[in-house]
């Protein structure tokens with residue numbers, strides 16, 4: 001297919017038109033079904049058209065869709081309560097996407113730095129991110145994302161970003177000086193090719209930030225909301241960040257983003273500091289409530305924790321069998337990357353032909369991002385299809 005004439009060409013031409021989804025499957029115009037392990041890039045956490053989610057969105061749409069943040073929104077307040085219950089004492093700001101969550105987090109870092117340095121043009125404004133990161137396509141997100149393919153054509157970048165090496169605490173130790181307002185990293189790098197921050201590294205970063213008075217901010221836009229078997233990916237490291245960004249899986253397909261800010265820093269945002277027209281509107285919040293309800297009712301965190309090890313074992317066996325094509329397996333829970341020798345786009349295209357959707361990522365990696373409702377059969381089917389694909393490539 002070509003890029004349609006009326007659309008800008010910022011996306012490559014699509015492989016097919018998607019018209020319907022049901023559970024773990026996405027269907028094209030011809031009625032062909034695909035096991036969807038791309039999940040709209042880690043978004044459709046409950047799979048497609050989960051009945052409980054559909055009902056919640058329909059019911060909310062028939063009573064109130066939007067009213068702006070000029071008025072109180074009971075569903076938004078309840079959703080904030082639920083996220084605070086997950087993350088810890090603090091406050092929530094809602095927005096519409098991952099990039100917007102990250103913009104708000106960068107603004108938080110600037111406010112913190114200004115307070116720390118006690119002057120409006122504060123010396124303290126650097127945000128220390130990681131090499132190979134991805135934080136979105138806005139100017140803040142791009143500056144935080146040190147990748148030529150993201151930044152190309154858009155210079156000059158927003159000032160004030162530095163980049164250390166993920167899992168190399170010495171590199172952060174050098175960069176987090178008294179001009180640094182925050183450290184800002186993904187708990188698991190997604191677009192960059194599925195590179196988890198090691199638990200020990202996160203704990204050392206926590207200690208470093210405490211010592212230097214910098215905020216520890218985690219981007220959980222892709223890895224959060226249950227994908228690792230914990231609600232937040234950082235939980236397994238036993239650290240508590242000062243702020244967290246979320247989006248993708250939170251709405252289960254409806255656009256919503258959010259930031260959580262720990263209590264001691266929550267007052268950095270004051271009336272007038274920030275705002276958004278759509279953020280946290282009643283319909284978006286109803287969608288997110290449905291996601292959280294189903295995660296609880298269907299015990300999806302337990303399911304991810306229980307079904308991941310046999311799936312990872314099967315993927316490990318796939319690696320052994322096809323070591324000429326696969327050179328590494330990384331990830332946690334339902335966020336897995338296969339490092340390939342063979343071009344990742346060739347493998348993703350062949351998998352799609354055989355009815356499996358996966359997403360290419362950095363470092364010639366393919367990402368497998370199953371919905372949290374994936375069954376053992378779905379997970380093993382993904383390995384079987386990849387086995388066929390790689391056998392055909394031999």
Ligand SMILES: *Cc1c(COP(=O)(O)O)cnc(C)c1O
Pocket residue numbers: 096097098099100102134135136137186190191219220221222223247248
């Ligand atoms: C996708 C992503 C973003 C950007 O989210 P959008 O909703 O596309 O703006 C930011 N950070 C991470 C880690 C992401 O994976």
